Amino acid sequence: MSGLPLSIPAQAMQSLRLAIPIIVGQLALVGMNLVGTLLLGRIGTDAMAAGALGSAFFFSAAVIANGVLSSTGVMVAQAEGQGDSRRAAGYAQRGVLLAMLLAAPAGALLFCAPYFLAAIGQEPTLVALTGEYLQALAPGMLPYAIVLALRYFLAAIERPLIGTIMAIFGVLVELLVGHALLSGWVGAPMGVAGVGIAVMAGCFAMMGGMLLYLRFAAPVRAYGLHRRGLATAGQLADLWRIGWPMGVAFGAETLFFMLTTTLAGFFTQAEVAAHSIGYQSITTAFMIAVGLSHATMVRVARAAGEGDLVAVRRIGWAGIGLGIVGMGGTGLCLAVGGRWIAALFLDPTKPDAAAVFDFAAPLLVIAALFQLFDGTQAIAAGALRGLKDSRGPMVIGLIAYWPIGMASGAILGFWLDLRLVGLWSGLALGLAVAAVALTVRFHLKSRRLPEPAKG
Template sequence: MLPIPDRSSITQEIQASITLTIPLAASQLAQAATGFVDTIIMGWLGPNTLAAGGLGAAIFMTCYVGGLGIITGVIPLIAQAHGAQNKPRIRQLTAQGLWLSLFIAIPVMWLLTRAEIIMQWIGQSPAITQPAQTYLNILTGAYFPAIAFIMLRGVVSSIGAPRAPMVIALGGLSFNIIANYVLAFGKLGFPALGLQGVAIASVMNYWGIFLALLLYIFWHRQLKHYHLFAKLKELNLPLLRELLHLGLPIGVSFTTEAGLFSVTTFLMGLISTEILAAHQIVFQTTAIIFMVPLGMSYATTIRVGQWLGSNDHTGIARSAYVGMFLSVSFMLLMATGILLFPTAVIGLYLDLSQPDNAALIPIVSPLLRVAALSLILDGVQTTAAGALRGLQDTKIPMFLSFTAFWIIGLGSGYILGFRLGWGGVGLWSGQAIGVATAALLFVSRFRRLLGQQRARKLSEGVV
């Protein structure tokens, strides 16, 4: 058994985790809000524009999530190197992380410029696919800076400067709101570019936040001492392979989880248009809330990685369980609010004074109740997954993620939703079962690895 940390150690870990979580979560929320703003502007441009832009954005985000997962593999290695006070390795990892971002971006950008073939193959009409492809042709330019920003955010957060990416991301959100409106509708003397204007604003935003973070790294007094870009001209193939070995399973896991929600959305549409509309309300609500525990997950990865670098197994356990506790506490608070005020949540999306919209309340409310339970479980699984990434354990969690989300979650959702006739509630219940399974598997995996490390430490005669 691991020794029980004293009360002051737990308090200090809570303070350190919150200090790291707030800027990471705020950055995640800012980036999620950017997509939300894009969707609102698309809706103002008309239903056809919303359909085309929404389809293009969904394709871009699927590719983005996969790239984000791969590049996330840099974070635990940086955190471990920082914990071991190994500045040369931090420089090497930063340089190869930027190279990896570029190598991921090149093939993905090529695929995005040919997405119309896939859209037509799945039966979308040319009236939608053509403007969606035009939108993607422009938005493709945002892919590299989008994932490179996340990589650099992980670097500076791991070595003690997490607030700058938050401020930059919030500034990017403000710019995106203004640029979207000006370019889409032709304000301040600019031509009205419609959906293309939305794409241009996004490209400018992502390049802006990436370049701003680069400048901050060069300017910041503490970060300058790391000389983070000193090794940028060197292509280190063994280190790139190490990053891919760690990051590729994370990318698959991220895509697996996101894919479950995408397939569930498709299945909701097979039930009825009303169920699909209700699902979109619930999904958008939970997606925004999830950004906070996702930030906590990144913070947990960093804290566990730092303790791993310091060879402090008590610190590893403490940071992981504190992260889970904070995440579950936040999600419990959000779930309580949803359960107590479901109509207020629905009213954020719909004018409930309209009879047609008010008729959706009894459809949305039961979905919200299931989603509230799922949020609490999600708080456990995402931080437990973050702790495993901190231990640089990604391959086995990839298989566990596939099993939990696609076999158990999707399978049970299909049975409950269609075979037993529970409809949308059944599909959301399946998602909750998948999330619960993932939480159980990830926590069990973490406890097992921690026990193995403790036993190995004792066998070496180290207390």
């Protein structure tokens, strides 16, 4: 990051160059879920339903772990900014250890999920299929968590492309293994367990490829992550202290959207289908904000490590500006092309397609506001995490998502009978409050640099 401080437009270009591979990698990780759904669709609708439930548990746990492990990127980038590559490598090693520690309870949660589903009255056949799927998939939580930690390390040293390549590699392995197991290439054709094994194989493929790269590739071999003794006392505590509020914040936002989907289930099937179309659309577009947030976080952290307060502020504002432009553009596409986008998900010749399109069109207009607010709050939160401020964003998120967003959505949707439009309007309001509060907090917190780490 020589030549700092650069102008805000120049900082924006540097952040964009770092963010693009991260965005593609995030889309590839989303593709793992998509490929799993396509493979389950070859088995039948019961298998798809079981896979949807199982994936909801797996990726919800992964999102929380991702929040905690994002502290790896913060601390590695700050150490790099201070010119201490050995300490950066120590934080990377402790990030992998933290990933392993998080994977144990997450994997146990997956094994226990069928008992929870049975307790809330899910149909026994569906519970059994979900259990079969999760038992095969659960070991994949370990490599997936390690991949998350290593992706943050690579982004922090500004080499995110390998993470993108390995994510695509993992999806290809998942597709190949799934096809082989369902087609009976290696014995009798398997059912949902075969798809779970395929997703797990994709996770191990990603981890294996990244570990080989870190061990043998010249650009990163000098960090010596395979060597013992690099980490120092206190580094794991540093990661946990900064990371656990991020995990809570990520989990609160995930639950925020999951509960909205549950509430949408009280409406008609056409409305539920419209909600699904809208949700898939904003989730895919949100990967742009995720990439920009990661890039902003590690670049702010590195500038903070270098002691360059001007660069910290310019990088943060550049990231927020990129988010407004990028997410505003995707929002405009959703607002203008609502019916065309809905037609990508549902055959227009189906008898109930017209009703679904009628419900989806106004949701995608609200989704335009979603993109603007959600992108801004995600990137502002990333900038704050780069300053090691994780508890503030956690508190803001909890207040904005729940007492404001969820409560107003429920009032508008059910009490005022605006139904889906009301639910989504409440979500947009919560995200708007979070966006404003987090942006103001970045403005205030970036007036001085955080205290250096002791680990």
